[in-house]
Structure formats: C-alpha cells, structure tokens
Amino acid sequence: MRAVRIHEYGGPEVLRTEEVPIPEPGPGQVLIEAEAVSVGFAQTQMRRNAFPAPMWRPEFPITLGGDVVGDVVAVGPGVTGIVVGDRVGAFTLHGAYAEYVVVDADTVLPVPAALDAAQATALPAPGPIAMGTMGTASLAPGESVLVHAASGGIGHLAVQLARLAGATVIATAGTPEKCAYARSLGADVAVDYSRADWADAVREATGGRGVDVILDSVGGEVLRQGVRLLAPFGRLVFYGSAGGGPDIPAVSPMELIGMKFLTGFALSAWRSARPERYRADHDALTAHLLAGTVRQTVHATLPLEDVGKAHEIVESRAQLGRIVLLTGRGDRTTGSAA
Secondary structure (H helix, E strand, O other), X not given: OEEEEEOOOOOHHHOEEEEOOOOOOOOOEEEEEEEEXXXXXXXXXXXXXXXXXXXXXXXXXXXXXXXXXXXXXXEOOOOOOOOOOOEEEEEEEXXXXXXXXXEEHHHOEEOOOOOOHHHHOOOOOHHHHHHHHHHHOOOXXXXXXXXXXXXXXXXXXXHHHHHXXXXXXXXXXXXXXXXXHHHHHOOXXXXXXXXXXXXXXXXXHOOOOOXXXXXXXXXXXXXXHHHHHEEEEEEEEEOOOOOOOOOOOOOOHHHOOOOOEEEEOOHHHHHHHOHHHHHHHXXXXXXXXXXXXXXXXXXXXXXXXXXXXXXXXXXXXXXXXEEEEEOOOOOOOOOOOO
C-alpha cells in the first residue's frame, strides 16, 4: 500500500510517499481501507516535532495521525460490534496518512453511506471537540460565546453549532476575508485578531460586560487576554496551542476571583469520562451533516501524494475550513468546496 512517512523532522519536504506492507490489526483493533484523511494544524506540529501532547513520541519512520473515513476490511481478536464492511470514522495519533489504517476499535464511530467522505472527516475529532468544549463550558441558550480561529477546521464547526444552540456568537479570525466567512456561518460579530485592539473590539461587542464562554485553541497571550474578557461566571476552555506553543503567560489567581473559570479539554479524556455524551454528540452531528444544518467546509481535497502541498496550505493559514487527502479508494466524495 501507499503510505506517507517521515524519516526526520522538518518542513513539508520530509513527507515521502512510500510503498509499505499493509498492517494487520491486533487485539482490540480494526483495519480501515481509507477513503479520506484529514490534514490539520496538529499534524504540521507533529511533522516539526512541536506537538505538545506527551503521549505522541513515536520512532522513525513515522506516519502521521489524523481523522480517517473508510470501510472496515479486517477485525482483530476481541473486537465486537464492528464487522467487515462497516463504514466508519476514527481519529488516530499514528498511521493515518495511508491507504490502510489500523485504529483502536473503541475509537471507531459509524459513518452513514450517504455522507460524503470529506464531510465525514468532521465526525472523528473536529466535530466532537467543538461540541465537547461547549459541553464542558455548559453553554446555554442566550449566552455569548467567543470562538477563536473561527475559520479553522474546528472553529468553523463551533460557530455553526453555537448558533444552533441559541448562543450569541463572536468570532475571531486572522484576515477580513476570514471574518466575512465566519459571519457567513452565523457569527453575529467577527473580529480580526491581527488588530492590536482585538480584545477591545470583543469587549465592545458585549457592551462592556464580557463574554460567557470562550473556546480557545490559540493559547499564549490570547488566553491571558481571554481571561480578562470573561463576564462574571464566565468559562474559558483551552484546547489547543496554535499560537506557537503550550506555555502561557502567568494568569494571576486574582484574575479568576470574579467568579471566572479556566479549564482544559482533551478529546481522549472527554471520550473516556463521558462516553454516553460523546456518542450522543456524534449522533447529533451526523444528523446535522446529513440534513445540511451544519456543513464542514472543505477548502481543498488533494491526492495522498500531494500531502506536502496540503501541509503548506495549512501552515500558510490560508484555508477556510478543512484540507482533506483522498486515497482514490472510495468514490463517495464530492471534491473541493468552499
């Protein structure tokens, strides 16, 4: 099979498409023949050895992780409830950039045959993260929510889902074009965070009160300013470090004393601690995607061998929505959309 591997950390040029043996699923695993595989900012961090999660420390050669959609073609010992022929999606930290992908069976979720494969890459991780962060924050109808990086793979879903939840949505994005895109998804206000006074613009949009919920995938100084933007009883959920690193400037406990709450979110922890909620979120998101009430914007679909170009697009911060690799093994993908 074809697989994309790296033999050293570096730029997009280290990504190599190679012929390797098809893996076999072990106990508690399944083998997926992939139709579509996502490319996101986390994978560019993995490629550069800048991914902050401590559990991701593989040995070379490395096949990067991501969201995978395809058909189950083999089932390992001890797996129940999944059979050969099932169409599924899963997120894995390793081995996703390939025509055949082994994943843990307990991470596998059903994907309807009617759902476009590129659209369906929203189901394993970005959609559950968007819904899980809002669930962690207990976002309620009528509250305000600030969604950072609102044109990204997770952020653009969060804007739509927050709108459906009855929240007032304030979005931040890095260019006027991306701000216009966020408004087209349902954001009530969109602020260009390249402006030095972006926090003042957010505060003004709330009439000076502050926001009830912040979904922060950026970190750094953006997080610190976010704490100051919270209204009384406001909740900030941190789930990523697109700002360049996991470290943040010190947040004084006195900044939280006005009944403000700061917490973190990890999909793996949410999935294990709230499995019923995780499954319910998956079912709800699937229904939204099928009905068109939520749509994953696919900025570009590229063949597997063009993975380097996919990484370049992500690192240029140019995309609206998602970048998806297609293996050519499935025909349930409509192609690029914006």
